[in-house]
Amino acid sequence: MRNSLRGGAVTGATAGLLVAVAGAAAALPIPAVPGAPPTFIGNPAVAQPVTDVPSVPQHPYLAPNGKSGIHDDGWMSNTSTVPGPLGHDIRTVSAVIGGECGSLTFDRAGRIVTTCIGPSPALYLLDPVTLNVLGRTALPGDPGAFLKPGAFGNFTGGAYFYLDNQDRAVIASRDGHVRIFAENGGDGFTLVHDYDLSGVLRPGETFNSALPDSKGLLWFVTRTDGVVGTLDLNTGAAQVIRLGEGAEGEIENSFAVGNDGDVYIATNRELLRFDAGPGGEPAVTWRVTYANSGLRKPGQVDDGTGTTPTILSGGYVAITDNADPMNVVVYRTAPEATQRQVCAVPVFGAGASDTENSLISAGNALIVENNYGYSGPEAALLGKTTTPGFARIDIDPDGNGCHQVWADTTESAPTVVPKLSLATGLIYTYTKGVEVNDPWYLTALDFRTGATVWKQLAGTGPGFNNNYAGIAIGPDGTAYLGVLPGLIAMRDS
Template identity: 30%
Template sequence: MSSSCTRMVEIPVVVIILALLVLTLIPRVLRRACVLCFGITYALAAVDPTTLVILSTWVPPVANQTLNFEYMELTLDNKSLVLVASKEGNIFVVQRNDTGFTLIRSIDLVAQSVVPRGQGLLNGMYDTIGNIWFTTGGILGSGDPTQTSIIMGYIEPSGKTHVLRVPNQMVENGIAVSGTTMYVVTGPSGADDHANATGYMYALTTGPGTGVTTLWKASYSAGSARKPGGFARGSGTTPTLLGNQYLAITDNSDEQISLIIYHQEAELSGKQAACSVPLFQPGASATDIGTLAHFDGSEYGVFVLNDYNSPPVYFGSGSINGAFNNMSIMAPGVTRVTVAGDGSHCKFAWNTDIRIKSVPVLSTQTGLIYGYTQNATAADLGQYEWYVVAMNYTSGAIEWEVRTGAGGTYNDDFLPGTLGPDGTFYQGVVDGLVLIKDGVAA
């Protein structure tokens, strides 16, 4: 294994550098979230990108808020805004500036009787005209309770709220927004939760009046239950936008999941799905990790990670070096599917037998996908060694690995990685943040 890496270049759409500071992943033992925890308090942290010194923090002004950092939104324009929802029904908009963080907007959807107390708020995201789209929901594999209905809608800049209520379904992932359209995937709950159940992919937009318009709704196979090690009852993937044409999710079919590519615009024929392709090995096929996509000018590459039988999230109980670190029990597989630019077909491109349980990141300049993995042979012996790995975009070949450390404190715990400036890769781990930089090949 190499101890050096080639140059890495940040991708503007995913880098979370604000000015000269990193707003990044500082988890402690309580949550798998982009969060700095002081006891049971959740906070944003601005961290120096070179020294990793914490420069400033922000704590919600309302007590006992469980912030959903899994699906917070960062705007990388000159406003440097962070939008984050709390399970308790609040939406906070915080601005990062030279002196710290400033709360510029706070919306309490429980106090407004939009969200009932006890029904968790999960998502919040801006559209292009300043509306804030939101959904209730939760992540079952992280301990959230099952909800037997959904509240989805948007808040105008004036504060006026519009909602759509859906029974017997639950939102278990993030949302995607393009223009004034929100895309959200739901999973079965309540009366809809049974063998061979159905989930739905929705495209929603504004109006008319006080309502929310459903542009289209398409069903998918949600299977019969959560997969071993899984987080979601239905699809485990947040909708991924492929340009302005398509979007991608996976289903949760019992034997073997599939990647489904939908048209973003409503199809007059009623056939919303453009194409689909089965993933991984039958009987060991699942994902609860968001897909990664790239357009090379003629076709899309969509990357899907297998996490069938993944180890659990670490909640701080038990030994930090316990069995939750063992990724060797998890089915391997990182797959790239090629989607034609005209949507005429989806084709399997390659599969690499490696175990990754956190969302990777692609550098279009180096042509490498950067992720976080583990030495499976050592893990079988109870020795947990962690590595940053770089895979070739075209072939899936592993180009290099860099060892970051050993033991539970270096476990990524399902947290995503981020590329920063000057060839820097950041990875959130159980007890902090790992940083590696460019090196010269030996």
Template identity: 30%
Template sequence: MSHSPGSRRTARRQAAGALLAAFLLGFATPASAVSPAPAGSAASFGPTPPHNPYAGPDGTATMHGDTGSSDTTPLAGPGAGTLKSSRTALASACPTVLAGFDGYPVALCTPIFGQVPTVHLLDPGDGSSLASLQLTKGSLLGGVYAYIDHLDRLVVADGSRSLLRVGHHRDAAGDWRLTVDRRLSLASVIPEGDAVTGLAPDWSGRVWFATGGGIVGTADDATGTVRALSLPAGERVANSISTAPEGTAVTTTHATYLLTADGTGAPRTVWRKEYDRGSARKPGLLSWGSGSTPTFFGPGTGTEYVTIVDNADTAANLKVYRTGDGSDVCSVPVLRAADGPASENSPVGAGRSVFVAGTYGYPYPAVPEGAGPAVPASAGFTGGLSRVDVRPGGTGCDLVWDNTVRSAAVPKLSTADGLLHTVVRDPLIPGTEGTSLLDPYRYAQIDPDSGQVVRSVRTGVGSLYDSLQMAGTITRDGAYLQGTVTGVLRITAQ
């Protein structure tokens, strides 16, 4: 997941605690690696979903890397040398950090105070903000998901229920500025009080969107055509959506769908698969149901399968479906070593392999309206990371490894360097599951063959550095950019 901060009171308390923690610890940020870089690449993975011609570069176009939400990247992360961490302080939670073909990172952030979604254009050299643009305020999750299109514009829905394409340009003086280059109202199909949660382009250039209230639609901002379909009453969409040549995958609080559009652009359901949503929301989840953005993956075309994690009471199960008809491939319990039966994060998928990071007990400062109470009300952050492989021919799945790594971000798998990249939240007291305002954070590279951390570096101590289960992005120069509750971290090797 990947989410904006909550109420103003909660945000102020979080910020005050973070400042106190940073003051007490002297803003200590060691820059040396804990262990040396791995001698060679881990496993070879692929293929990944095909490139969407209406999206930016694979790996940096969406929060989850590509429109199939594989959470993979063809770019290598920080390589040999001493790892160094720096931070761009924006006084904002920055869940979305993307980059277009020109290499300029674009961050979608929500300020701690005011909570008005703001777009920042970042300097690719040092991560500083070159320009910013405020958007219309909407729901908690309305300032989270966006993507970069094929013309390097940020595509996002704002609080006015409008679809925007935000471009970055140099003015006559050579300074950068951000502008809304195109706008299309979606208010004809989205009622007041509802808001777009996720959006992605399809292979015809239409923008698919889903709202928290369970409306799925398409928008063509070249013609002004908007079409929509209401999902069954009571089903909410709390995460983003994914697109592949076969269709658009949407997971609600009750079921996963594959949809396509007819000749007029109107959505239609190809298949629907219910999953076990459990008896209540768990601590460390932001909705009562799956926390997954559905992931396309597969060993042939990169999209034969769709996968999510369910919300069953006593376990978290990885569900794998065949994209063509929604039939079951497998259901495998994951995150057992950490004893944390929940994941708010999109699974990572490449070839026949899927990786799941646990979020059970993660202390989000707020949850979206209507999420319902957690049962139990709170729990220790257990973490956990699992790898599951689909058997050749899709005859079932096997748990390859399962560990207790406490990932505090959505991991990214680099098919270039063969490593998983994430941020780890270590407990203040080693060996415990508790969390505190003084927890240390570190960027980590993980061997996908074994699940072991092979290299890491401290990014900071205290809540200023909380990555809040948001997704990182690797840029083409090998920097790892990670949003936090107060800005953006930049990890490089020197």
């Protein structure tokens, strides 16, 4: 990911926006900055489905693929089998909710289940058409946290969560508890399980993410000290190990879970495969140190990888490193592999390359986005934006190397988690214009060529900054995206 509140100190404009959110009694349209930027650029697309890639296996303990979390599935593939918008007279609905709704999931009825993180973090049930609030449950938070330096780099408090195979929201909270919420017919949610893990965490260790492995054992990570832990949901037994101390070996992102109990976690120094030990304890199967310039580049939260690991079919896992220029790096997942690294392909050029978002994976293909230059909302104000760049990297057919298929050097996507619709063949991203009123666009790229197909204006001004939230393609093909004060929905007419 990246998600939720992220980056540096809060600007006056952003602080005012968030304070307005905190006091809002009901969802309202997000205010736009006056101006007249182009509303639509390009031409509507004709769907060109991507059919020559294996399907991502359905995780037995997650909601259906595309509906379970910010990265869509256990592999963190960022792909959807649902057709997204094609660019036919796209209509936008926006709503001030109560904070940035960065991770979006969908229940069996097609309703949105999301956490919105801000001054008063909460779990929400939303109408997928109107974005009206159907239910709300408060989550533990720190009301003043968003005014502190580094607030926009804080993923804690439930920014990462997942929807399980029973339509329950599983949230690792700021207070050291893992809570499971079921939907009800009243105010939206009922707390059905509460696991207090504060006894196994040290002061300052706060959950970043939690996910089940393919056998149902819950894994969790914290940023500080690089804590990796397991929780038996039947007994409540928790066990942890620490990969670092303080910021050395910290874990900034979520993680990927494979088909055989395998778990892939990246620190700011290493990528590791874990498997549960005989007693359910976290055990390191293999670990590799990736290339690192030692720099915290503009647009990075720390001096390490910005990606949640992404699994590919054929026995591979991929991240970006922190070299200069940054590389897309692919590794073999098998425990007995004699040569762990498959390739490291540089992207975007020296002095202008980093990403803080997960890769897209489809078959042997990876899509990477450049976020160089984003230090917080102020980096996208008054016409400013980030260094452009997207690239597609494919693993060679023989599995012994990789190559660049295409590179885009025109589209600037400051922070979004992009998504690929296999049904349309379009990569959906969120780009920023350079006009002074700060236009933001839902942008469609051709998966096969990287060409920009169309761009639809979402809105203008800081209220439409997604600040590391991820695009979600809903069951009806709507493209949803969290923004600083809430959520937007964009759909073909």
